[in-house]
Amino acid sequence: AQSVTQLDSQVPVFEEAPVELRCNYSSSVSVYLFWYVQYPNQGLQLLLKYLSGSTLVKGINGFEAEFNKSQTSFHLRKPSVHISDTAEYFCAAREAGAQKLVFGQGTRLTINP
Amino acid sequence: DTAVSQTPKYLVTQMGNDKSIKCEQNLGHDTMYWYKQDSKKFLKIMFSYNNKELIINETVPNRFSPKSPDKAHLNLHINSLELGDSAVYFCASRPFLAGEQETQYFGPGTRLLVL
Numbered sequence: 001a002q003s004v005t006q007l008d009s010q011v012p013v014f015e016e017a018p019v020e021l022r023c024n025y026s027s028s029v030s031v032y033l034f035w036y037v038q039y040p041n042q043g044l045q046l047l048l049k050y051l052s053g054s055t056l057v058k059g060i061n062g063f064e065a066e067f068n069k070s071q072t073s074f075h076l077r078k079p080s081v082h083i084s085d086t087a088e089y090f091c092a093a094r095e096a097g098a099q100k101l102v103f104g105q106g107t108r109l110t111i112n113p
Numbered sequence: 114d115t116a117v118s119q120t121p122k123y124l125v126t127q128m129g130n131d132k133s134i135k136c137e138q139n140l141g142h143d144t145m146y147w148y149k150q151d152s153k154k155f156l157k158i159m160f161s162y163n164n165k166e167l168i169i170n171e172t173v174p175n176r177f178s179p180k181s182p183d184k185a186h187l188n189l190h191i192n193s194l195e196l197g198d199s200a201v202y203f204c205a206s207r208p209f210l211a212g213e214q215e216t217q218y219f220g221p222g223t224r225l226l227v228l
Binding site: 038044049106 | 155218
């Protein structure tokens with residue numbers, strides 16, 4: 001069965017430091033992978049997605065993620081974070097041919113000045 | 114210009130009441146979804162409709178009934194509200210094409226509090 005695991009429920013970092021939010025998935029078929037961001041009291045906004053092709057995908061706000069099929073991972077990175085990046089980040093996966101999007105538990109990114 | 118909109122944004126009500134949440138998308142998408150986000154921020158799909166036809170129905174109490182009058186609208190009606198129904202409910206939409214890999218676009222959420 002398809003599942004998505006975000007290994008860290010909370011990640012505190014200092015402003016301008018790099019950050020990596022981890023995501024692992026399990027599936028027996030091809031998957032499409034997504035990262036969404038949820039700012040406080042707002043809906044979900046797509047950061048980036050991997051559908052096929054280059055395993056390094058770049059998204060909005062300076063974020064990027066790398067698809068690693070052998071490790072079944074899709075970790076999100078940013079080289080230098082800002083206070084405005086404080087939010088909840090969700091990794092999600094959808095199996096090829098399926099309608100359902102499965103979400104991880106979310107990682108709360110807190111930026112300290 | 115809002116792509117996916119939901120009303121109301123906030124809903125506070127008493128146990129036992131019946132309430133509805135409305136969702137509309139102006140993206141021309143064929144498929145719409147309802148998700149529930151609990152107090153721990155976990156997001157889980159509840160329903161999905163494609164062109165007014167139910168295609169996903171997860172294990173949800175039958176007090177929850179989705180209704181799609183047309184492909185741009187997917188409303189959620191909840192009967193006999195319970196304390197555990199308190200959550201944020203998100204609507205989303207996506208084009209429906211076999212093999213298509215388009216993104217789901219989410220509404221701003223409806224924060225439901227049952228007292």
